[in-house]
Amino acid sequence: MSFRRPSVLPGFGLTFGFTTFFLSAIVLLPLAALVLAAGSMHWSEFVAVVSSPRALGSYRLSFGASALAATINVVFGFVLAWTLVRYEFPGRKLIDALIDLPFALPTAVSGIALTTVFAQHGWIGRYLDPLGIKVAYTWLGVTLALTLISMPFAVRALQPALLEVQRDLEDAAETLGATRFYAFRRIILPTVLPSLLTGFTLAFARAVGEYGSVIFIAGNLPMKTEITPLLIVIHLEQFDYRGAAALGVVMLAMSFVVLLAINLLQAWGRRRHVQAAH
Amino acid sequence: MATALKAAGPGAAPAETAERPGQNTWVSALVRCLFIAVSLTFLAALLIAPVATIFAMALARGFEVYLTSFADPDTLAAIRLTLINAAVVVPVNTVFGLAAAWAIAKFEFRGKSVLITLIDLPLAISPVISGMVFVLLFGLNGWFGAWLQEHDVTIIFALPGIMLATMFVTFPYVARELIPLMQQLGNDEEEAAITLGAGGWMTFFKVTLPKIRWGLLYGLILCNARAMGEFGAVSVVSGHIRGLTNTLPLDIEILYNEYNFVGAFAVASLLTLLAGLTLIVKTLVERTGYQRR
Numbered sequence: 392m393s394f395r396r397p398s399v400l401p402g403f404g405l406t407f408g409f410t411t412f413f414l415s416a417i418v419l420l421p422l423a424a425l426v427l428a429a430g431s432m433h434w435s436e437f438v439a440v441v442s443s444p445r446a447l448g449s450y451r452l453s454f455g456a457s458a459l460a461a462t463i464n465v466v467f468g469f470v471l472a473w474t475l476v477r478y479e480f481p482g483r484k485l486i487d488a489l490i491d492l493p494f495a496l497p498t499a500v501s502g503i504a505l506t507t508v509f510a511q512h513g514w515i516g517r518y519l520d521p522l523g524i525k526v527a528y529t530w531l532g533v534t535l536a537l538t539l540i541s542m543p544f545a546v547r548a549l550q551p552a553l554l555e556v557q558r559d560l561e562d563a564a565e566t567l568g569a570t571r572f573y574a575f576r577r578i579i580l581p582t583v584l585p586s587l588l589t590g591f592t593l594a595f596a597r598a599v600g601e602y603g604s605v606i607f608i609a610g611n612l613p614m615k616t617e618i619t620p621l622l623i624v625i626h627l628e629q630f631d632y633r634g635a636a637a638l639g640v641v642m643l644a645m646s647f648v649v650l651l652a653i654n655l656l657q658a659w660g661r662r663r664h665v666q667a668a669h
Numbered sequence: 670m671a672t673a674l675k676a677a678g679p680g681a682a683p684a685e686t687a688e689r690p691g692q693n694t695w696v697s698a699l700v701r702c703l704f705i706a707v708s709l710t711f712l713a714a715l716l717i718a719p720v721a722t723i724f725a726m727a728l729a730r731g732f733e734v735y736l737t738s739f740a741d742p743d744t745l746a747a748i749r750l751t752l753i754n755a756a757v758v759v760p761v762n763t764v765f766g767l768a769a770a771w772a773i774a775k776f777e778f779r780g781k782s783v784l785i786t787l788i789d790l791p792l793a794i795s796p797v798i799s800g801m802v803f804v805l806l807f808g809l810n811g812w813f814g815a816w817l818q819e820h821d822v823t824i825i826f827a828l829p830g831i832m833l834a835t836m837f838v839t840f841p842y843v844a845r846e847l848i849p850l851m852q853q854l855g856n857d858e859e860e861a862a863i864t865l866g867a868g869g870w871m872t873f874f875k876v877t878l879p880k881i882r883w884g885l886l887y888g889l890i891l892c893n894a895r896a897m898g899e900f901g902a903v904s905v906v907s908g909h910i911r912g913l914t915n916t917l918p919l920d921i922e923i924l925y926n927e928y929n930f931v932g933a934f935a936v937a938s939l940l941t942l943l944a945g946l947t948l949i950v951k952t953l954v955e956r957t958g959y960q961r962r
Contacts, residue, residue, distance in 0.1 A: 396777040401869035406772035421802035474708040495944035497898025499918040504719035600795025603900030620797035
């Protein structure tokens with residue numbers, strides 16, 4: 392097979408050339424520079440940077456808080472998606488549109504707003520403070536910010552899947568005496584499982600790299616409330632480019648793993664979808 | 670009973686006359702109330718309270734103080750820089766998106782799926798890394814740092830760096846909207862136009878563009894929202910020079926850290942209004958029947 396199948400349409404050379412050139416110039420070459428910068432380090436130096444106690448502490452927070460935020464979003468995202476798909480109530484369309492707000496709202500804005508609401512004297516923080524729950528400037532705050540910015544990914548992944556649940560199956564199960572919970576576990580959950588996992592992974596991927604909203608609410612104490620992207624910025628500010636690049640490569644590797652997981656999950660979901668249709 | 674049937678949807682059509690089991694018990698009513706209550710509480714705490722706080726804080730000392738925050742020369746410079754940045758980045762990424770969608774949707778070639786994955790790549794990368802790669806290339810200790818300094822060209826801590834970093838993070842927005850849309854619309858009409866003697870550009874403007882206009886607008890507004898609101902990537906390359914390399918989101922950070930809360934939230938309110946406008950346009954585009962793929 393040749394590189395390209397013949398077509399009567401013009402413009403392949405121009406558009407393909409421009410696409411690959413621009414992609415290389417803006418995305419691929421800069422990323423290659425990152426890998427090269429980390430690659431120019433001696434192996435022992437690289438290991439020392441990426442496994443320093445401060446770096447390990449930042450991974451623990453970044454990956455832990457992101458996993459927690461993605462889990463919260465899958466649970467509440469399911470409730471939200473279910474509510475939006477199954478129930479009719481005043482303001483439903485407005486709520487549906489609002490779900491995308493974290494996509495449109497700049498992260499610095501969500502950061503300062505969340506911090507203010509959950510600070511000791513904030514609208515919500517003042518009720519949590521007497522209970523001994525401190526959100527702002529703790530890992531809880533980090534999780535909250537990550538939950539906010541990754542929320543749409545979980546809801547938007549689940550909505551189409553819930554629309555497709557065959558309700559006649561649910562009805563049949565209930566007619567045959569299945570309890571609601573049994574019907575949920577055996578009919579709804581298997582149908583939405585791929586979307587549930589995709590939603591989790593997408594939310595996790597977005598949360599791990601997040602910087603803007605977190606730095607305002609985190610407190611940024613080394614080992615405690617310092618996320619990996621912030622540690623990279625600190626290295627850069629000290630002109631330690633190679634240290635920053637080393638940490639960047641670790642995060643980049645993580646992104647690739649997550650990207651691969653998303654592709655595999657989506658392929659799995661499509662396969663199941665096709666099987667279900669037959 | 671009647672409402673239960675209405676809510677049943679197409680899946681339950683054959684059972685119209687039969688009673689839907691479990692649909693009108695008090696349990697289902699309870700579950701329904703519970704789900705709606707949990708959803709609304711979650712959104713109220715996470716979205717509505719923060720957005721309301723932005724305006725409450727911005728207007729805390731009255732409307733006049735709010736308005737004078739925008740008279741600050743540094744804030745005005747930030748507004749100007751943000752607009753200039755978006756005015757360059759958004760059109761460039763739109764042209765790229767159109768070219769990529771034409772190449773990918775109209776032709777069959779090897780390695781297409783790899784190309785699509787690579788275009789989506791910036792979405793999976795931390796904004797901090799998106800900015801850092803340009804520091805590594807063009808920064809003082811970077812690959813081309815010495816050469817650039819010799820030739821008196823500044824990219825990092827200046828407008829070109831900000832534009833490059835913004836371009837990187839908003840790179841996929843238009844393309845990923847247009848590629849699936851054009852793939853689904855097919856080539857028949859374009860092939861007919863070419864066969865009947867229309868030129869390539871004429872086919873694009875008269876046949877393709879009208880078909881994809883809503884998808885294009887959709888990608889464009891999302892690209893613009895991100896370009897104007899990007900913080901992490903721009904923060905790394907900007908150098909935070911007041912009045913020179915501060916975009917609006919960076920201006921918020923500086924004002925906030927100086928405890929100028931009215932100023933910080935006033936600027937934040939401006940960006941929140943932009944986000945609201947983006948959502949409105951997005952909803953209107955969806956009303957035309959446009960669906961994301």
